Amino acid sequence: MLHNPLPANRTQRSLFTRIRFAAAGALILVPLVPLGLRFSLLQVGVNEPSTYASLIANAVAVILAVWMRISLQPYPGTRAGAVLLPAITFAHLSVLIVMLMARLPYDRVAMVTGYVVHLVWAYGLYITVQRRLRQRIAVVPIGQFGMLREIRSVDWYEMRGPDMDEAAGCDAIVADFAADLPDEWEAFLADAAIEGRVVFQVKQLSESLTGRVDVEHLSENSFGSLVPMRIYTHIKSIGDWLFAVAMLPVVAPLMLVVALLIRLDSKGPVLFLQQRVGRGGKPITVYKFRTMQWQGEKAESTVEAAMTLQDDPRITRIGKWLRTSRIDELPQIINILIGQMSWIGPRPEAALLSNVYVEIPFYRYRFVVKPGISGWAQVNQGHVAGRDQTIEKLQFDFFYIKYFSPWLDVLIVFKTIRTMLNGFGAR
Structure with missing residues (x-):
């Protein structure tokens, strides 16, 4: 209940x-x-x-x-x-x-x-x-509404019958429109909408409150709704490139300082090059500042090596700070300039890990947009390791693709700034 x-x-x-x-x-x-x-x-x-x-x-x-x-x-x-x-x-x-x-x-x-x-x-x-104030939302107790139990940020009121007075003390009404609603409930929802009451669909409300799209319950119709806006895709690509060009003179001095610190801190190359999966499932080489002890050809040669664990002993002293502040991602401005990545988008997955996770339902669909330096999953979930966390990350990625818009990108930018300041989700 x-x-x-x-x-x-x-x-x-x-x-x-x-x-x-x-x-x-x-x-x-x-x-x-x-x-x-x-x-x-x-x-x-x-x-x-x-x-x-x-x-x-x-x-x-x-x-x-x-x-x-x-x-x-x-x-x-x-x-x-x-x-x-x-x-x-x-x-x-x-x-x-x-x-x-x-x-x-x-x-x-x-x-x-x-x-x-x-x-x-x-x-x-x-x-x-x-x-x-907390929102209080009236729930029509028919169909698939159990997912709402897990959302604690709202007070849910399970209605006893299609009575407008019963929902008068609530901010909105939510119902599963895919369920076979009795005539009296359909009439109640229609009257509520006519009176100007806010009426939500269970699935869309759950997505809005959690920031995730449940990949295990994707229907043909909802899968089709995940197609991102093509016009904004092109506009965003141009904006990404122009902003990268404008930022290059600003970040270049910082990158030189970071490169010097890495060289002084540990042996090995300054940059770490990794094969990842880009838009359309095409392989790309992603550039990052090296944050771990250099292991030569053995580096990331296995799935286990490609994963970063909590308090990973391979991380260097300067590497820990670079990861917390996300400065280790700065060299990916090169990937943006050559059109492989965006400032905002799902993080590009390592090729080794992607080959493992491809068995997850709809996993490949995250490649429908360019990967980004920062993304919706990164600012809400942080670093992940393992199948369960990857499934949750995929739900965040699908939310980003479904609601692909400049407004969501602006929100991610500000959340990214906050993440860089507090080190949320870094490993």
Whole structure:
């Protein structure tokens, strides 16, 4: 049985918990607070074109951030607070770049202040009100709904009958539309949708909350939905290459320093070259900084050697830091420049391991997109070893392929930055 709390016990939601309130407050505070501070503290007039341009720019950034927040929040395992920094930062940065490219006048103080005010307002609301709330979702107890038992981030209310009043205390309703629902339940769901209630399908809701696609329950229809957008695939490839070219002068000095540290730390080559599997199942040579003791030709000659264990004794002193910070992946900018990899995508699997895991159902389908330096599985699961963890990683990879979009890539970028800072999942 699912957890079955009475709807009357539901935490009452107020105006302060709604995204419309947050957006309205930001639209007032973000443009006007910098204006007021400029006038009151700096005693500077507000008649300059740059001041008005910055006021409008901050307002546009708020609208863009709200749009991004709505677009990002359905993705997984994503708490509301997890999308605030990516959405707000990306919005303000995008507006600033447009102003720079268009040579529009702007006030630096007003732009920076607007960004800070936006962050303070959004996180202030989240910390004081929104983060204390848990979603409560009514479950139609017919069909395949047992998977919801494993998701602890939501309070589930198992309905006793198709009564609209019974679901009144819940944020949404979830049902298995693939099940043979009785007429009264179908009428109930139709009426709920007509009234504007949020109605989810069990499978899609489970994917959204866990960030994984269950490979053991893929049907023909769901398998077809995993085809990524071709237009975005091409746009992303161009963007990957352009960003790699722009980053090369920045990362090259860092790579030289790392190369010197590796040479001083242990014997062997600076770079580690490994045969992995790329898009379409084609073999590629992936470049990494060497993080283990050099073993010559014996290196990674067996499946066991290709796996990195927890506290692996082969890892060097500098190698441990490189792995934790993910700096060991930097040489893969070469793979991006020659079109073999992307910044974001499923991690390319070692050829030896791929030959072992290919027996996992649908495993080869992860090769439908370019592999990446960072990916959805890496920021949610970390390093894996063994069949069970690989199956879980495949579920994360399928989620990425199914919801392949710029919004998900933006979210992964910010999660990657956090991962680099806290060392999550490194071995």
